[in-house]
Amino acid sequence: MPDPTPTSSSPRGAEITPERPVLVLGGGPAGLTAGYLLANRGKPVIVLESSDQVGGIARTEVRDGYRFDLGGHRFFTKSKEVDELWHEIMKGEFLRRPRRSRIYWRRRFLEYPLQGMDVIKKLGPWELMLCMLSYLWAAVKPKGREENYEEWVSNRFGRRLFNHFFKAYTEKVWGVPTNEIRAEWAAQRIKGLSFFSAVKSAFLGNRGNQITSLIGEFNYPRFGPGQMWEKMTEDIRARGGEVRLNAPVTRMRVESGRVVEVVAGGETLTPSHVISSLPLRTTVGITEPEAPGRVRDAARGLRxxxxxxxxxxxxxxxxxxxxxxxxxxxxxxxxxxxxxxxxxxxxxxxxxxxxxxxxxxxxxxxxxxxxxxxxxxxxxxxxxxxxxxxxxxxxxxxxxxxxxxxxxIYDAEYAERVATIRGWLETIANLQQVGRNGLHRYNNSDHSMLTAMRAVDNILLGADHDIWAVNAESVYHEEYVEPEQPYKKPPSPPAMEQPLASER
Ligand SMILES: Cc1cc2nc3c(=O)[nH]c(=O)nc-3n(C[C@H](O)[C@H](O)[C@H](O)COP(=O)(O)OP(=O)(O)OC[C@H]3O[C@@H](n4cnc5c(N)ncnc54)[C@H](O)[C@@H]3O)c2cc1C
Structure with missing residues (x-):
C-alpha cells in the first residue's frame, strides 16, 4: 500500500531512505513499537538490540521449554491506542486472565486486595485487638515529628500494623531502612490511604474498578509477554524492516546538532533519525564528541x-x-x-x-x-x-x-539531573529518547510504547509531541505492578490510593 506520509526531510532529520534509515536503539517494548510503526508505513528502519533476544526487561526467558516472565507483566492500559496495538499484534493469542494475589504474613495468606472477613479470620481476635489498640494509641498520642516513613505510617496506622504490613516489604524492595526513607515520600505515595479507607475498601471492595491494582482481570499473551515482542519483530521483518540482535550500540557521532553516525555491533550506520530507548546514562556515554561535563556528571549520577x-x-x-x-x-x-x-x-x-x-x-x-x-x-x-x-x-x-x-530511582537529585540531560538532548535535532530508562521515568510497557508512538508521529507527521509529557500528567494509577519510590516523586505523580503499600 502506498504510504501517504511525506518522506521529505523534516526539521528533525534528513529524508528517510534505505541508505539513511531510521535507527531505533534498543529492542524492548518501546524500540519495537517504533520499529513496527515505521515498518508498517514502509519506512526503512533498523532496530539495534544489544542482547540476543528482544523484549528488554519485559522479555520472556525460556529454559528447557519452561517460559519465565521477569516480574509478571500484566497488560492493562487506559490508552486506547496502546490497547488497540496490543490486540492488533496478538489477535487471538491475547488471553483474558483472572487475577489472584495474596500477602504471605506469619505463615498465613491474606487475600490481596484485602477482604474484611478474611483479615478478621487470619489475624484472629487477639491480634486484631492489639492492632486496634496500637492504632488508637497512635491516634491519641501521635509522634510529634514525622520525619521518616516509619513515623508517618505508624502515626496513621499504629506501630503494630506498620510492623506487620509496611516495614519488611518496603525495605526489601528499596534496600533502605524505613526510618531512612523521607516522610514526604509516604505522604505523596500513600496519599488518600488511611486506616478507615483501608477498612472501607476491605469491606466494600473496589467499586467501579477505580484502582488498577484491584482490577480482577488482565490481558496476557498465551506464551508470556515475550510472544508480543517476538511477533512484533516478525512483523517488522515481514514489512522490510530490520531487527538486529547482538548489535550493541557503542558510539553515536553528533555533528552540527544532528546524529550523523551510529556504530552498532562494529558496523557504522548513517541515520536520518534516531529513536533511542537506551538508558539516559548510556545515550550520554556513547555520544561523540563528549557531552559537556555537567551533562556527563548528571548522567553518571542517575541511579x-x-x-x-x-x-x-x-x-x-x-x-x-x-x-x-x-x-x-x-x-x-x-x-x-x-x-x-x-x-x-x-x-x-x-x-x-x-x-x-x-x-x-x-x-x-x-x-x-x-x-x-x-x-x-x-x-x-x-x-x-x-x-x-x-x-x-x-x-x-x-x-x-x-x-x-x-x-x-527517583532520588533527591534525579529530577535536576534529568532536566540537565534533557536540555542537552534538545540540541540534537534528529534524536528522540523514549521508553522507561530512556526517560528515567517509571513507565509501564503501555507508557513506554506510547512514548515511541509519539516519537514516530513527530518524524512521520511532523508533529511536535513532547515525549517527556507522556505519563507525566496522566491520571493513571501506576501502583498496580511495581514498587513505589521511596526516594522522590516523579514530576506529576498520579493520585494514589494504596491499600497497605503491598501492591508493588
Ligand atoms: C519487575 C517488573 C515488573 C513489571 N511489570 C509490568 C507489568 O505488569 N505491566 C507493564 O505494562 N509493565 C511492567 N513493567 C515495566 C516494563 O517492563 C517496562 O515498561 C518496559 O519493559 C520498558 O520498555 P523499554 O523498551 O523502554 O525498555 P527496556 O525493556 O529496558 O528495553 C531496552 C532495550 O535496550 C537494549 N539496550 C540497552 N543498551 C543497549 C545498547 N547499548 N545497544 C543496543 N541495545 C541496548 C536492552 O537490551 C533492552 O532490550 C515491569 C517492570 C519490572 C522491572
Missing amino acids: YRDFLTVLLVLRQKNIFPDNWIYIHEPDVRVGRIQNFRSWSPWMVPNDEDGSVGLEYFCFEGDDLWTMKDEELVELATGELVQIGLARPGMVKRGFVVRVHKAYP
Missing part, C-alpha cells in the same frame, strides 16, 4: 534498582492458585513469588510440572547479585520450603536471571 529472579521447576503442577504472592516476612529475602502456570498454562511445557519465579530486589554488585547461581537456587529452594509452599525434594531444577536497571 537504578536492579532485580533478579530465581526460576524453579517443580514436581507439582500447582503449589498455589495465585498469579503471585507478596512476601512480607522479614526472615526470608524473597520479595514476591510468581506462579507461571496461573499466568498462562502454556508457560509450562507439560501437564505435570509447576514453575515459579522467586524475585529478589537488589543492587548490581551486592551480595545477592554476586551470589553464584547454584547458591541462589539453593537459597530460593530453602525459602520456598521455609514459607511452607513446597516440600524438600519438590524442586527439580532452577535457573537465575539478573535484570539490570529494572527500576529507575
Whole structure:
C-alpha cells in the first residue's frame, strides 16, 4: 500500500531512505513499537538490540521449554491506542486472565486486595485487638515529628500494623531502612490511604474498578509477554524492516546538532533519525564528541534498582492458585513469588510440572547479585520450603536471571539531573529518547510504547509531541505492578490510593 506520509526531510532529520534509515536503539517494548510503526508505513528502519533476544526487561526467558516472565507483566492500559496495538499484534493469542494475589504474613495468606472477613479470620481476635489498640494509641498520642516513613505510617496506622504490613516489604524492595526513607515520600505515595479507607475498601471492595491494582482481570499473551515482542519483530521483518540482535550500540557521532553516525555491533550506520530507548546514562556515554561535563556528571549520577529472579521447576503442577504472592516476612529475602502456570498454562511445557519465579530486589554488585547461581537456587529452594509452599525434594531444577536497571530511582537529585540531560538532548535535532530508562521515568510497557508512538508521529507527521509529557500528567494509577519510590516523586505523580503499600 502506498504510504501517504511525506518522506521529505523534516526539521528533525534528513529524508528517510534505505541508505539513511531510521535507527531505533534498543529492542524492548518501546524500540519495537517504533520499529513496527515505521515498518508498517514502509519506512526503512533498523532496530539495534544489544542482547540476543528482544523484549528488554519485559522479555520472556525460556529454559528447557519452561517460559519465565521477569516480574509478571500484566497488560492493562487506559490508552486506547496502546490497547488497540496490543490486540492488533496478538489477535487471538491475547488471553483474558483472572487475577489472584495474596500477602504471605506469619505463615498465613491474606487475600490481596484485602477482604474484611478474611483479615478478621487470619489475624484472629487477639491480634486484631492489639492492632486496634496500637492504632488508637497512635491516634491519641501521635509522634510529634514525622520525619521518616516509619513515623508517618505508624502515626496513621499504629506501630503494630506498620510492623506487620509496611516495614519488611518496603525495605526489601528499596534496600533502605524505613526510618531512612523521607516522610514526604509516604505522604505523596500513600496519599488518600488511611486506616478507615483501608477498612472501607476491605469491606466494600473496589467499586467501579477505580484502582488498577484491584482490577480482577488482565490481558496476557498465551506464551508470556515475550510472544508480543517476538511477533512484533516478525512483523517488522515481514514489512522490510530490520531487527538486529547482538548489535550493541557503542558510539553515536553528533555533528552540527544532528546524529550523523551510529556504530552498532562494529558496523557504522548513517541515520536520518534516531529513536533511542537506551538508558539516559548510556545515550550520554556513547555520544561523540563528549557531552559537556555537567551533562556527563548528571548522567553518571542517575541511579537504578536492579532485580533478579530465581526460576524453579517443580514436581507439582500447582503449589498455589495465585498469579503471585507478596512476601512480607522479614526472615526470608524473597520479595514476591510468581506462579507461571496461573499466568498462562502454556508457560509450562507439560501437564505435570509447576514453575515459579522467586524475585529478589537488589543492587548490581551486592551480595545477592554476586551470589553464584547454584547458591541462589539453593537459597530460593530453602525459602520456598521455609514459607511452607513446597516440600524438600519438590524442586527439580532452577535457573537465575539478573535484570539490570529494572527500576529507575527517583532520588533527591534525579529530577535536576534529568532536566540537565534533557536540555542537552534538545540540541540534537534528529534524536528522540523514549521508553522507561530512556526517560528515567517509571513507565509501564503501555507508557513506554506510547512514548515511541509519539516519537514516530513527530518524524512521520511532523508533529511536535513532547515525549517527556507522556505519563507525566496522566491520571493513571501506576501502583498496580511495581514498587513505589521511596526516594522522590516523579514530576506529576498520579493520585494514589494504596491499600497497605503491598501492591508493588
Ligand atoms: C519487575 C517488573 C515488573 C513489571 N511489570 C509490568 C507489568 O505488569 N505491566 C507493564 O505494562 N509493565 C511492567 N513493567 C515495566 C516494563 O517492563 C517496562 O515498561 C518496559 O519493559 C520498558 O520498555 P523499554 O523498551 O523502554 O525498555 P527496556 O525493556 O529496558 O528495553 C531496552 C532495550 O535496550 C537494549 N539496550 C540497552 N543498551 C543497549 C545498547 N547499548 N545497544 C543496543 N541495545 C541496548 C536492552 O537490551 C533492552 O532490550 C515491569 C517492570 C519490572 C522491572
